[in-house]
Structure formats: structure tokens, C-alpha cells
Amino acid sequence: MRKLPHKDVVIIGLGWTGSIMAHGLADAGLDVIAIERGPWRDTATDYPPSYAPDEYRYRIQHELFLRPAQTTFTFRNTMKQDALPIRSWGAFMPPNGVGGGGVHWNAEMWRFAPTDFVIKTHLTERYGEKFLPEDMTIQDWGVTYDEIEPYYDKFEYLCGTSGTAGNIKGQIMPGGNPFEGPRSRAYPTPAQKQPYNATLFAKAATDLGYKPFPQPSGNMSQAYTNPLGVEMGPCTFCGYCEWFGCGNYSKSSPQTTILPVLVRQQNFTARDNCEVTRILLDASGKRATGVVFVDTSGEEWEQPADMVLLCAYTIFNVQLLMLSGVGKIYDPVADEGTIGRNFTHQTVGTATGFFDPKKFIFNPFIASGAIGMCIDEFNSDNFDHGPLGFVGGGYMGQVQTNGRPIETTPVPPGTPTWGAKWKQAVKENYQSTVYSGSGVHGSFYSYRDVYLDLDPVYKDRLGRPLLRITMDLHDNELKMSAYLTDKYAEIIKAMGAQMVVKKPRTGPYDVAEYQTTHLCGGAIMGTDPKTSAVNRYLQSWDVPNLFVLGASSFPQNHGYNPTGTLAALAYWSLEAIKTQYLKNPGPLVHA
Amino acid sequence: MRNLHRRELLATSAFILFGSTFARAGIIQGSLPWAPGAGAPPIRVLPGPWHFFTPAEGRAVEALVDRMIPPDPETPGGRDAGCAVFIDRQLAGPYGRSEGLYVSGPFRTGTKQQGAQSPLTPAMQYRKALAEIDAYCKATYGGRTFADVEDSEKDKIIGALETGELKLSGVDPKVFFTTLLKNTREGFFGDPIYGGNRDMVAWKMIGFPGARYDYSDWIDRHNERYPHPPIGITGAPSWSPR
Ligand SMILES: Cc1cc2nc3c(=O)[nH]c(=O)nc-3n(C[C@H](O)[C@H](O)[C@H](O)COP(=O)(O)OP(=O)(O)OC[C@H]3O[C@@H](n4cnc5c(N)ncnc54)[C@H](O)[C@@H]3O)c2cc1C
Numbered sequence: 001m002r003k004l005p006h007k008d009v010v011i012i013g014l015g016w017t018g019s020i021m022a023h024g025l026a027d028a029g030l031d032v033i034a035i036e037r038g039p040w041r042d043t044a045t046d047y048p049p050s051y052a053p054d055e056y057r058y059r060i061q062h063e064l065f066l067r068p069a070q071t072t073f074t075f076r077n078t079m080k081q082d083a084l085p086i087r088s089w090g091a092f093m094p095p096n097g098v099g100g101g102g103v104h105w106n107a108e109m110w111r112f113a114p115t116d117f118v119i120k121t122h123l124t125e126r127y128g129e130k131f132l133p134e135d136m137t138i139q140d141w142g143v144t145y146d147e148i149e150p151y152y153d154k155f156e157y158l159c160g161t162s163g164t165a166g167n168i169k170g171q172i173m174p175g176g177n178p179f180e181g182p183r184s185r186a187y188p189t190p191a192q193k194q195p196y197n198a199t200l201f202a203k204a205a206t207d208l209g210y211k212p213f214p215q216p217s218g219n220m221s222q223a224y225t226n227p228l229g230v231e232m233g234p235c236t237f238c239g240y241c242e243w244f245g246c247g248n249y250s251k252s253s254p255q256t257t258i259l260p261v262l263v264r265q266q267n268f269t270a271r272d273n274c275e276v277t278r279i280l281l282d283a284s285g286k287r288a289t290g291v292v293f294v295d296t297s298g299e300e301w302e303q304p305a306d307m308v309l310l311c312a313y314t315i316f317n318v319q320l321l322m323l324s325g326v327g328k329i330y331d332p333v334a335d336e337g338t339i340g341r342n343f344t345h346q347t348v349g350t351a352t353g354f355f356d357p358k359k360f361i362f363n364p365f366i367a368s369g370a371i372g373m374c375i376d377e378f379n380s381d382n383f384d385h386g387p388l389g390f391v392g393g394g395y396m397g398q399v400q401t402n403g404r405p406i407e408t409t410p411v412p413p414g415t416p417t418w419g420a421k422w423k424q425a426v427k428e429n430y431q432s433t434v435y436s437g438s439g440v441h442g443s444f445y446s447y448r449d450v451y452l453d454l455d456p457v458y459k460d461r462l463g464r465p466l467l468r469i470t471m472d473l474h475d476n477e478l479k480m481s482a483y484l485t486d487k488y489a490e491i492i493k494a495m496g497a498q499m500v501v502k503k504p505r506t507g508p509y510d511v512a513e514y515q516t517t518h519l520c521g522g523a524i525m526g527t528d529p530k531t532s533a534v535n536r537y538l539q540s541w542d543v544p545n546l547f548v549l550g551a552s553s554f555p556q557n558h559g560y561n562p563t564g565t566l567a568a569l570a571y572w573s574l575e576a577i578k579t580q581y582l583k584n585p586g587p588l589v590h591a
Numbered sequence: 592m593r594n595l596h597r598r599e600l601l602a603t604s605a606f607i608l609f610g611s612t613f614a615r616a617g618i619i620q621g622s623l624p625w626a627p628g629a630g631a632p633p634i635r636v637l638p639g640p641w642h643f644f645t646p647a648e649g650r651a652v653e654a655l656v657d658r659m660i661p662p663d664p665e666t667p668g669g670r671d672a673g674c675a676v677f678i679d680r681q682l683a684g685p686y687g688r689s690e691g692l693y694v695s696g697p698f699r700t701g702t703k704q705q706g707a708q709s710p711l712t713p714a715m716q717y718r719k720a721l722a723e724i725d726a727y728c729k730a731t732y733g734g735r736t737f738a739d740v741e742d743s744e745k746d747k748i749i750g751a752l753e754t755g756e757l758k759l760s761g762v763d764p765k766v767f768f769t770t771l772l773k774n775t776r777e778g779f780f781g782d783p784i785y786g787g788n789r790d791m792v793a794w795k796m797i798g799f800p801g802a803r804y805d806y807s808d809w810i811d812r813h814n815e816r817y818p819h820p821p822i823g824i825t826g827a828p829s830w831s832p833r
Pocket residue numbers: 012013014015016017018035036037038093094095096097098099100101102104105106107108109110242243274275276277311312313314316320370517518549550551561562563564566
């Protein structure tokens with residue numbers, strides 16, 4: 001193994017959190033290196049408008065994603081089953097390459113609700129301890145909405161987020177989300193224009209007494225120059241957004257907001273196509289001394305550093321902690337250990353509306369990744385769960401992102417899957433159907449038997465055990481999804497649909513069916529080292545010069561997309577590092 | 592460097608893992624590592640002889656896709672749309688070899704929720720299933736192959752693959768049917784550059800404008816039919832009169 005010159009900071013993974021941390025710490029004068037498993041990516045080379053709109057290449061063949069051959073996971077629903085490898089991606093799509101998930105996300109830019117951060121306390125106070133299922137392991141975060149509000153704001157201004165504020169400093173604003181936490185100022189750019197289907201949804205929702213608002217979007221409604229001086233252009237509603245890179249510099253990503261500035265900083269270096277295989281610890285096991293990575297020729301390198309920042313995306317964060325021997329791997333039977341605990345995903349429900357082809361032309365291809373009108377009446381604890389017998393919820397909306405025909409040619413139930421009837425049905429319904437993949441974006445709370453550990457059988461290409469996912473949907477989530485999907489279908493019906501086909505999430509959890517790439521937990525934050533892996537500043541309880549960024553820190557998944565929150569937490573952690581840790585390296589919280 | 596290996600475009604990330612020179616580990620410092628002409632546009636599929644199928648397999652697949660998506664007076668069927676050509680080229684490339692997927696054993700049968708676990712690559716699946724289907728037809732229909740039986744018989748056979756009633760040795764009929772259906776639709780609706788959707792017939796059929804990238808003027812024109820014909824990655828026929 002060859003040893004490289006020492007650095008102040010080594011960052012594992014150059015996606016959203018890696019870019020934020022690298023920029024902040026390089027700016028603070030530290031010598032920073034980021035090591036990224038996938039290739040460097042930029043707009044002009046990897047997804048120019050001349051060939052970015054290619055459904056087969058990017059959506060079907062997963063061009064921009066990690067290849068399972070490089071590493072994958074095993075999966076089982078319950079502890080009694082043998083886990084089997086995920087051979088081809090399904091339920092979620094692990095990112096790979098500079099920019100991480102930011103390259104090919106939708107850019108739906110949400111904040112979590114203030115009660116989400118204190119959910120255990122809040123629900124117990126309102127409904128009583130017995131109301132929660134016995135094996136549910138939700139926790140308060142150890143940080144509050146008010147504490148991280150300035151950092152939400154910072155991320156939104158970095159990205160140029162397009163939206164309509166619903167609550168500015170406690171004042172409810174017309175046209176915005178009245179349920180959102182107070183924000184310190186309006187969004188940096190106004191909301192995007194909306195297509196026909198979203199406009200009809202908003203009208204129907206209003207008629208039913210709800211308060212619809214535009215989904216906060218990182219697809220620019222107008223040109224924007226961010227505080228770092230990086231410029232973005234307006235989104236052209238190309239409809240090749242989720243799963244695709246943006247050829248227009250219109251979608252917020254590390255490439256369009258941070259990297260052009262970051263690479264010019266002389267004290268920053270990146271290595272691409274290099275995979276970190278473990279974090280090195282000293283003999284005490286209490287201090288990280290750097291990382292080991294392997295390059296494309298198979299050669300191993302040691303990169304020594306004073307600080308290690310793990311920014312590799314939820315599940316890879318957990319994998320590297322386990323393979324490096326940081327902390328104790330969670331054991332659900334003994335209920336001990338923290339690494340792998342409280343792993344969660346998403347509970348998506350949906351409903352498809354078939355309209356009269358003679359009266360409705362939706363032009364479903366005119367869309368963007370984060371377009372749409374939503375309501376928040378059934379999210380968080382915005383509604384009385386008492387009579388319903390479940391907790392959690394989600395936003396719901398007409399958020400159709402595309403009309404790409406390999407994926408999006410819905411036909412009414414009962415249509416054969418092939419032949420003349422199928423062909424006719426595709427033709428008839430293409431223009432007049434409302435099909436929003438993740439229309440009901442439900443929460444996924446944590447449970448004792450939903451977790452990560454190491455697989456005893458299957459290995460990756462380097463001979464390391466694969467991470468094993470044990471995950472199923474519990475009754476609470478299924479009830480929630482059924483209730484919310486009913487409410488959602490009512491709105492689609494009120495839009496004028498002739499037929500509405502409901503699809504609430506049903507069990508068992510299926511690893512072959514895409515929901516979202518919002519994996520959360522496994523190295524959660526908290527106030528107690530017995531039940532959390534990192535403290536409220538995302539600093540490892542076990543190894544204080546190691547910080548673990550990303551949604552791996554979420555104690556459970558709430559009913560919104562995660563990136564706004566994980567980016568806000570990155571800025572919050574960055575601030576603590578700059579103002580406290582660097583002056584006095586050591587634990588920032590004494591448990 | 593990337594230019595030299597354009598052919599392998601769909602496997603870009605897989606190449607990293609195989610340690611080829613395609614995407615070598617690099618160091619980035621001081622400026623964005625941008626190089627002119629470094630993109631990897633897709634390679635256009637050219638008509639011509641089969642790359643993967645034998646002539647008999649080619650005939651069978653053309654017959655299959657033409658029943659799965661039959662011609663009608665306005666829109667050609669799967670065969671004339673090029674679905675079989677699309678599938679052939681895909682099977683001859685990284686997709687056919689399961690390149691980039693996790694293919695280490697042991698192979699065990701799991702639950703539906705655990706996803707596909709077959710050791711067969713798509714290429715192996717097609718090879719076996721097509722041979723089995725023709726063998727079944729020859730035995731049942733007096734020596735005729737699938738391509739030669741009546742359309743109504745063809746439909747019965749496809750239906751029996753879908754339900755799993757038609758047993759094939761060495762390959763699960765339902766799994767094969769699912770793969771075939773998926774690939775047929777991909778060929779029909781994908782960009783014509785991959786050999787299917789010839790003259791953008793599938794896009795014209797539904798009114799999908801294809802690879803157009805700017806609808807700024809159309810976002811707030813509600814309930815109005817978008818008037819422009821589709822374009823593909825390589826443009827539209829009208830742009831380059833032959
Ligand atoms: C299709 C899709 C759509 C999405 N849409 C939305 C959305 O609309 N809204 C939203 O909020 N979120 C969305 N997400 C999720 C969003 O992309 C992630 O939450 C976000 O990117 C997470 O940031 P991160 O820094 O934790 O990880 P990433 O941005 O994924 O970056 C992690 C990086 O680490 C690298 N890495 C991993 N392991 C190693 C290793 N061992 N060595 C070196 N490098 C490594 C990876 O290659 C990657 O580049 C979407 C995701 C996908 C896939």
C-alpha cells in the first residue's frame with residue numbers, strides 16, 4: 001500500500017454533502033481532499049442536450065448509477081429468511097460519480113416539519129405512549145427545526161430554489177404551504193409555472209377545502225446567480241429530469257452550484273474513480289488516521305488525514321462504518337449496538353386518473369423533475385391521528401415528472417399487456433391520463449426489526465461482505481398509505497377523471513419495485529450514544545475526528561424528500577466544526 | 592480517451608470496475624477537468640444482418656414482436672418498427688451479457704420481493720427460450736416453426752408463455768415473457784438510434800415529441816394539442832433529405 005502526503009481533511013464521496021463540506025472547509029483554509037468512487041461528471045460531457053434526452057440509456061439502462069457488480073446489498077423481508085443479493089437495482093438507485101445523487105435527482109426541495117424533529121416527544125404527549133406500536137423505535141433528533149432553519153435557508157439560496165413561501169417568520173402567506181415551519185425569508189426564485197394536470201389538481205384540491213401550493217423546486221423558474229457567483233439558466237420543462245442529468249444548467253446540483261468554485265480553490269483536490277475501502281483507526285480505536293482507497297488499476301493507497309468526513313450516501317456510510325470497525329453493529333435481538341439501527345426507506349402510494357380522451361390533453365411530456373402542486377394536510381401531525389390508529393403521513397400532489405413512453409404509457413385495468421388491444425389503449429390514453437409516480441409521498445418510521453448488518457454469504461468484488469438489508473412494511477405504514485391514497489384519489493376524481501385506479505403501498509416491502517432513493521438511518525443522530533451513532537453535530541460518538549453526513553443520520557424518515565434536511569444538517573455540522581471543533585478538536589458533546 | 596471507447600457507452604461505469612483505461616482514476620485540481628469532444632454520444636444502430644440472432648431466431652423474434660405489437664392501418668407493428676433489430680443489438684452488447692449486474696453465486700430461488708435471481712443472462716435466456724418455442728411448434732404444428740403458424744396460434748402460444756402454461760426446459764416461461772415484453776416495448780418506444788421505433792412511428796402514434804428539450808412556450812398552454820412532430824437524438828428525417 002502506498003502512502004500519500006498528509007491532509008487536514010479527507011472527504012469520502014463528492015456528492016451533495018461532500019461538496020458542501022469540501023467547499024466550507026477549504027474556504028476555512030484547510031487542506032482538503034475528496035475521494036470519489038465514480039467518475040468526474042459535467043454537463044457538457046456527460047449529459048449535453050444533444051443526447052441527454054434518451055430514456056433507454058439513462059432511465060432503463062441506469063447509465064449514471066452505480067453498477068451492482070461493483071457493490072450491491074442483500075435483502076430479506078424478515079430475520080427468519082435468507083437474504084439474497086440485489087442483482088439489478090429496483091426499489092432505490094444508488095448514485096455513483098461526482099455530484100452524487102445531485103446529478104440525476106428531481107430536485108424536490110423540502111424542509112421537514114418542526115414536529116418531525118421531536119416526533120417521539122410530540123406524539124407521546126398528544127396521543128400517549130401506548131398509541132405507538134410496541135416495536136416502533138422512533139426518536140427525537142437531538143436538534144430542532146429552529147436550530148437548523150438558517151441552514152435550510154442557506155441551502156435553498158445556494159440552489160436558487162423556486163417556490164412560494166407559506167410561512168415567513170410566523171406569518172402565513174397566501175399561495176404557500178400553511179403547514180410549513182417558519183422560514184426567515186421568501187424562496188430565492190418564484191415558483192415554476194405549472195402544466196395543465198397540476199393546475200387542475202390545485203383547483204380540485206381547493207374545491208375540496210385544501211390549501212394547495214407549488215412544490216419547492218430546484219428546477220429554476222428563472223435565471224439565478226447564487227451567493228458563490230455560480231449561474232443557472234431557466235428550466236425548459238424538458239421532461240428528462242428524474243434519473244437524468246440536466247443539459248441546461250437548470251437543475252440544482254453540486255455541478256451547477258458549488259463545484260466550479262470549489263475546484264478553483266488551491267487547497268482542494270479531488271480524486272475520481274477511487275473507492276474508499278475503509279477508514280483507518282489508530283490502536284486505541286478512538287481516532288481515525290485517514291482512509292484506504294483502491295484505484296481503477298486495483299492499487300491500494302493510504303490517505304492520512306486529521307479529520308475524516310464520511311459523505312458516501314446513507315447506505316454506503318453505514319457499510320464503511322461496519323467494514324472499518326467504527327462503533328458496534330446493531331443486534332436487534334439484544335437491542336444493542338448502533339451501526340445499522342433505525343434504517344428506513346419510504347412508503348409511496350399513488351393513484352392514476354383516466355380522463356375522457358375527447359376532452360383532456362395533458363401533454364404529459366411537458367414537465368420537470370420537481371414540478372407540481374401539492375397539499376400538506378395529511379403530513380406529519382398536521383391531522384388528528386387519534387381516530388385513525390396510525391402515525392406518520394406524507395405530502396401528496398400532482399407531481400408527474402414525464403411522459404417518456406417506455407415508462408409512462410398507463411392503460412386502464414383489464415387491458416391485456418400486449419396485442420392490438422394494448423396498443424389501442426396506449427394510443428387512446430397517453431394524452432388524457434394523470435399518472436404521478438410518487439403522488440403520495442409517505443413516511444417510513446423506524447422499527448426494531450428493520451436494520452442493516454453484514455451478510456454472512458455474499459461478497460463484493462473485493463471480497464468484502466455485502467451489507468444486508470432486513471426490511472418490511474409494518475401495519476402502521478400500510479394503514480397510513482391506504483388512508484392517504486384514498487384522500488389522494490378523491491382529489492384526482494374531483495379533477496374530472498372518469499376512472500381512478502388507486503395503488504396504496506402494500507406489503508411485503510418489494511426490493512424490485514422503485515419507490516424513491518430516500519434511504520435513511522443506519523447511523524442516526526441523537527443525544528444518547530446507546531441509541532445513536534453520531535451526536536447532534538453528526539460527529540461519531542466513538543471516533544470524534546470522524547463526522548458522518550447524510551440521511552444516515554435520520555432517526556426515521558418523515559413524509560418529505562430528504563435532501564433539504566440532510567444539506568441543512570451538513571451546514572449545521574460545518575458551522576460547529578469551524579467554530580468549535582477546529583479550535584478544540586475533541587467531542588463536541590459529552591454524553 | 593473516452594472517444595476511443597464510445598462503443599461501450601452503456602457500460603461506462605462497468606468499465607471502471609473492470610479496470611479498463613476507459614475511466615481511469617484521476618486527480619482534479621485547480622480547474623474543471625473539461626476536454627473538448629470528450630462526450631460519449633450513443634452509437635447509431637445500422638440495419639443489416641443479425642448480430643446476435645441466428646436466422647431462425649431472427650424470424651421467431653420478428654414474428655413474436657409483430658404479435659405483441661401488431662400492425663394496424665395507422666401504425667406499423669413491432670417487426671416493421673424494428674423491435675427485433677433493437678433486441679438483437681442489445682443482446683449482442685453489454686445488456687445481453689448482464690454486464691455490470693451482480694452475477695456472483697450462490698444462486699438461490701427467493702421470494703418475489705427479493706428480485707430476479709436467475710444465473711441466465713438475457714442472451715442465454717433468449718437462446719434457450721427461442722429454441723424451445725420452435726421445438727414446441729414443430730412438434731405440435733406438423734413441423735412448422737413459430738414464425739410459420741397461424742396468427743391465432745401465435746397468440747395462443749404467447750398467452751401460454753405469459754401464464755406459464757407453456758413449459759420450457761431450462762428457462763422459466765414467465766420470466767422470458769416478461770423480458771421479451773419489456774424489450775419489445777423498449778425497442779418500440781426508445782429513441783430510433785437503437786434500431787427500433789423506426790421513423791419514430793411509436794412516438795407519432797401517441798403524440799410524444801421525442802428528444803425535444805424546450806417547452807418553455809408551452810407550459811401554460813393548457814389542454815391544447817402540441818403541434819410539432821417528434822425529433823430523435825439524430826434529428827428528424829426532414830432535416831437531412833436523403
Ligand atoms: C433518481 C433520484 C431522484 C431523487 N430525487 C430527489 C428529490 O427530488 N429530492 C430529494 O430531496 N432527494 C432526491 N433524491 C435523493 C438525493 O439524491 C440524495 O438525498 C442526496 O444526493 C444525498 O446526498 P449525499 O451527499 O448523502 O449522497 P450523494 O449525493 O449520493 O453522494 C455520495 C457520493 O459518495 C460516493 N461514494 C459512495 N461510496 C464511496 C466510497 N466507498 N468511496 C468513495 N466515494 C464513495 C458516491 O459515488 C456518491 O457520489 C433522489 C435520488 C435519486 C437517485
